[in-house]
Amino acid sequence: MIKIGIVGGTGYTGVELLRILATHPHAQLTAITSRKEDGVPVAQMYPSLRGRVDLAFSSPDKANLNECDVVFFATPHGVAMAQAPELLANGVKVIDLAADFRMQDVAQFEKWYGMEHSCKDLLPEAVYGLPELNRAQIKDARLIGNPGCYPTTMQLGFAPLLKAGVIDASNLIADCKSGVSGAGRKAEIGILFSETSDSFKAYGVAGHRHTPETIEQLQRLTKDKVELLFTPHLVPMIRGMHSTLYAQLTQEISNEALQALFETAYQDEAFVDVMPFGSHPETRSTRASNMLRIALHRPGNGKHVVILVVQDNLVKGASGQAVQCMNIMFGLDESTGLQHVSVNP
Ligand SMILES: NC(=O)C1=CN([C@@H]2O[C@H](COP(=O)(O)OP(=O)(O)OC[C@H]3O[C@@H](n4cnc5c(N)ncnc54)[C@H](OP(=O)(O)O)[C@@H]3O)[C@@H](O)[C@H]2O)C=CC1
Ligand SMILES: CC(=O)N[C@@H](CCC(=O)OP(=O)(O)O)C(=O)O
Known part of the structure; x- marks a missing residue:
C-alpha cells in the first residue's frame, strides 16, 4: 500500500483527490490537512466520504507527513515550495497541484505569481506531470509539478500538430472556458452564485499565468518559436472545461491525415479520446472522469484546423492527473483507481 498525505484536503482539488483515492486499491490515506478544520472528521465535512475515509483533518504541523510515501499539495501557490525540501530529504515523493514546480523559468514564475521562489535548487529535478508527453521522466521523478487545467487542454490539443510540423507555431490561439470550481473553494465576490450564474465573461485577456507555462512546454516539441494567444472565460457551470484551439496549417494536408496524426499520437493513451472528425465533444462527457476528449474541424477555406x-x-x-502521475511513479498500472465513467447528464 502507498501511504498518502494530502496538504489542503478541504479544497476542491483536495476533496477530489480524496474521492479518487478512497477507492484506489493501493492507496492508504494517512494524513489529510486543513488549518481551519483541524480535528474535524473528513466524513463529517464531506458526507459523500462516509464509510470511505475515517480520518480527521489535522493541521499541517501536526500531520505526520514525513511518514508518507507521497504527499500531494492541493494548496495555493507557494505552499509546496516551503515544505518540499524537508519531505524529499526524508524520502517522501511530492506532487504539487499548484504552480511551484511547473516552470523552469524562475523569472517568469516570479513575475506571474508575484512571489520569490524559495527553493530554486529543486527546479532542475522537478518533472512536469503531463503523462501523455512526459511519461518517462515522471516514472523516475521524486518531485512533480502537476499541470494547470487550461495548459493540459492546450498542450494535448496542439502537441500532435506541432510535433508533425504542420502548423505555424507562432500563431496559436486558444479560446478556453472553465467551470467556476476552477477558481477554488473560497469566499470571493467574483465567484458567488449570483455573480456567475446566468452570465458568461472573459477574464485575464491582457495576460494569464497559464500562457508562459503552456509556451514553455510546447516549446519543447518544436524548434520553431511558439507564440500563443490565450483567453480564459468563466462559464456558469460547476465543473468542466472546453477549449477551442485554432492553428494555421503550413502545408497541404488532408482531413484524414490530420485525424491520423491525433489517432496515432494517442492510440495507447487510456485518458485521451480522439473522437471522429467533425464531432462536438461536450464537457459533460468527461464530468467526474479522468478522460479528455478531442475533435478536429477544418472550417472555411481549410487553411486552419480547429481543435476542440x-x-x-x-x-x-x-x-485525476496527479493520481495518474502517482501510479506511474509507483510502478502501477496508470489507470488504477481512475476508471470512472463520466456522469451523463
Ligand atoms: N480548482 C481547479 O480546477 C484547479 C486547481 N489547481 C490548483 O490546485 C491548488 C488547489 O486548488 P483548489 O483545490 O481549487 O483550492 P482551494 O482554495 O479550494 O483549497 C485550498 C486548500 O489549501 C489549504 N490551504 C490554504 N492555504 C494553506 C497554507 N498556507 N498551508 C497549508 N494549507 C493551506 C486550504 O485549507 P486550510 O486553509 O483549512 O488549511 C484548502 O484545503 C491551487 O494551487 C490551484 O491553483 C490546479 C488545477 C485545477
Ligand atoms: C476559473 C479559474 O479561475 N481558473 C483558474 C485556473 C485554475 C488552475 O488550473 O490553475 P492554477 O493551478 O495554475 O492556479 C484561474 O484562471 O486562475
Missing part, C-alpha cells in the same frame, strides 16, 4: 478539447478541470485538469 474537453475535460473535467478537477479531474484530468488536476486531481
Whole structure:
C-alpha cells in the first residue's frame, strides 16, 4: 500500500483527490490537512466520504507527513515550495497541484505569481506531470509539478500538430472556458452564485499565468518559436472545461491525415479520446472522469484546423492527473483507481 498525505484536503482539488483515492486499491490515506478544520472528521465535512475515509483533518504541523510515501499539495501557490525540501530529504515523493514546480523559468514564475521562489535548487529535478508527453521522466521523478487545467487542454490539443510540423507555431490561439470550481473553494465576490450564474465573461485577456507555462512546454516539441494567444472565460457551470484551439496549417494536408496524426499520437493513451472528425465533444462527457476528449474541424477555406478539447478541470485538469502521475511513479498500472465513467447528464 502507498501511504498518502494530502496538504489542503478541504479544497476542491483536495476533496477530489480524496474521492479518487478512497477507492484506489493501493492507496492508504494517512494524513489529510486543513488549518481551519483541524480535528474535524473528513466524513463529517464531506458526507459523500462516509464509510470511505475515517480520518480527521489535522493541521499541517501536526500531520505526520514525513511518514508518507507521497504527499500531494492541493494548496495555493507557494505552499509546496516551503515544505518540499524537508519531505524529499526524508524520502517522501511530492506532487504539487499548484504552480511551484511547473516552470523552469524562475523569472517568469516570479513575475506571474508575484512571489520569490524559495527553493530554486529543486527546479532542475522537478518533472512536469503531463503523462501523455512526459511519461518517462515522471516514472523516475521524486518531485512533480502537476499541470494547470487550461495548459493540459492546450498542450494535448496542439502537441500532435506541432510535433508533425504542420502548423505555424507562432500563431496559436486558444479560446478556453472553465467551470467556476476552477477558481477554488473560497469566499470571493467574483465567484458567488449570483455573480456567475446566468452570465458568461472573459477574464485575464491582457495576460494569464497559464500562457508562459503552456509556451514553455510546447516549446519543447518544436524548434520553431511558439507564440500563443490565450483567453480564459468563466462559464456558469460547476465543473468542466472546453477549449477551442485554432492553428494555421503550413502545408497541404488532408482531413484524414490530420485525424491520423491525433489517432496515432494517442492510440495507447487510456485518458485521451480522439473522437471522429467533425464531432462536438461536450464537457459533460468527461464530468467526474479522468478522460479528455478531442475533435478536429477544418472550417472555411481549410487553411486552419480547429481543435476542440474537453475535460473535467478537477479531474484530468488536476486531481485525476496527479493520481495518474502517482501510479506511474509507483510502478502501477496508470489507470488504477481512475476508471470512472463520466456522469451523463
Ligand atoms: N480548482 C481547479 O480546477 C484547479 C486547481 N489547481 C490548483 O490546485 C491548488 C488547489 O486548488 P483548489 O483545490 O481549487 O483550492 P482551494 O482554495 O479550494 O483549497 C485550498 C486548500 O489549501 C489549504 N490551504 C490554504 N492555504 C494553506 C497554507 N498556507 N498551508 C497549508 N494549507 C493551506 C486550504 O485549507 P486550510 O486553509 O483549512 O488549511 C484548502 O484545503 C491551487 O494551487 C490551484 O491553483 C490546479 C488545477 C485545477
Ligand atoms: C476559473 C479559474 O479561475 N481558473 C483558474 C485556473 C485554475 C488552475 O488550473 O490553475 P492554477 O493551478 O495554475 O492556479 C484561474 O484562471 O486562475
